[in-house]
Amino acid sequence: MSKIIMPPYQWQADLWAAFISQVTSNVLPHALLLTGAAGTGVEKFAASMAHYLLCGSPMEGSACGSCKTCQLFRAGSHPDMLNVAPEEVGKQIKVDQVRQVTEFVYKTAQQGGRKLIKIQPAEAMNINAANSLLKCLEEPAGNTVIILVSLVTSQLLPTIRSRCSKWNLPVPSRKDSVEWLTEMGVVENVEPLLDAAFGGPLLAMDWWQNEHFQQREEMCAQLVAVSSGQLPMSKAVSDWSRLGALDVLSTMLVWVERLIKAVSTGEPVSGTEAWRGLFAQAEKVPLTILFRYRDSLCHRKGQLQANPNLNVALVVEELLLDWRAALAVSNRAVVGRIHL
Numbered sequence: 001m002s003k004i005i006m007p008p009y010q011w012q013a014d015l016w017a018a019f020i021s022q023v024t025s026n027v028l029p030h031a032l033l034l035t036g037a038a039g040t041g042v043e044k045f046a047a048s049m050a051h052y053l054l055c056g057s058p059m060e061g062s063a064c065g066s067c068k069t070c071q072l073f074r075a076g077s078h079p080d081m082l083n084v085a086p087e088e089v090g091k092q093i094k095v096d097q098v099r100q101v102t103e104f105v106y107k108t109a110q111q112g113g114r115k116l117i118k119i120q121p122a123e124a125m126n127i128n129a130a131n132s133l134l135k136c137l138e139e140p141a142g143n144t145v146i147i148l149v150s151l152v153t154s155q156l157l158p159t160i161r162s163r164c165s166k167w168n169l170p171v172p173s174r175k176d177s178v179e180w181l182t183e184m185g186v187v188e189n190v191e192p193l194l195d196a197a198f199g200g201p202l203l204a205m206d207w208w209q210n211e212h213f214q215q216r217e218e219m220c221a222q223l224v225a226v227s228s229g230q231l232p233m234s235k236a237v238s239d240w241s242r243l244g245a246l247d248v249l250s251t252m253l254v255w256v257e258r259l260i261k262a263v264s265t266g267e268p269v270s271g272t273e274a275w276r277g278l279f280a281q282a283e284k285v286p287l288t289i290l291f292r293y294r295d296s297l298c299h300r301k302g303q304l305q306a307n308p309n310l311n312v313a314l315v316v317e318e319l320l321l322d323w324r325a326a327l328a329v330s331n332r333a334v335v336g337r338i339h340l
Helices: 010-024 042-054 068-075 095-105 127-138 158-162 174-183 190-196 201-209 212-227 233-241 245-265 273-282 287-306 312-328
Strands: 031-035 081-084 115-119 144-149 165-168
Touching: 010 042, 010 174, 031 042, 042 068, 042 115, 042 144, 081 095, 095 115, 095 127, 127 158, 174 190, 174 201, 190 201, 190 212, 190 245, 190 273, 201 212, 212 233, 212 245, 212 273, 212 312, 233 245, 233 312, 245 273, 245 287, 245 312, 273 312, 287 312
Parallel strands: 031 144, 031 165, 081 115, 115 144
Antiparallel strands: none
């Protein structure tokens, strides 16, 4: 298990203090729902909570990090900790996995303290799994705390949400995010990187380390060039196809959602040259068309997830053709080939 940051990031300090206060006052609810924006440290906050609650000798505001239970936690082998997650990335949490939660709740804590259950992402539970969890959320046996982590709480059953104490983690301020990224060693394009990650500093950092941001900037520049006729579409199709259709679709969704936000607010657009070029091409496109293009991307993404064997080059080519048709709407009254 990776090193846990305790206490969590500086932008979570107030919420962490509230958590510590509830624990020390013995009023912490038995079921917690943690939510927030992607890339802001929701998952790390949940892990820090779990670590603190299981620590045998907690210090002021953090787990000690050295007791037997902390060592077990760091090794990922704490007998009183149950992590529930999809068996494969992108798959559902099944009812059999939640039945393990029920069995775990009624066991005696082997280390003599709390038992901790963490379900992440909670929205991955299918309907049967979610219904199976309800009784545990109402009356967990013994000294048990259940932490649900969800970045999309709208996909959770209302009955799940109503049985949990909701903790909505804050999005860090621009200043805190820039300072943190700079401290972590990001020395250029800090603000454009943060914009691309929708203000999530952890997501921005991950993109920087994996060269995701630089690669997407190259893609963005190619999209601008294809749209203006300066680059053959076949070149972009060839380059993008190597990334995989789902990755390309997800990237296009991020761009279109950023464009919708920028066009809607009318705020001055900053960022890299590639992004400014893309915005300059799209700013006159009616919002209805941008939303329609976004819907078509979501529809195709669903098709691709259901049938991952679709021809990648064909999917990418259709995305580019539809994007070029969307741009053409700013100069004519017909929608072109955009379809659902």
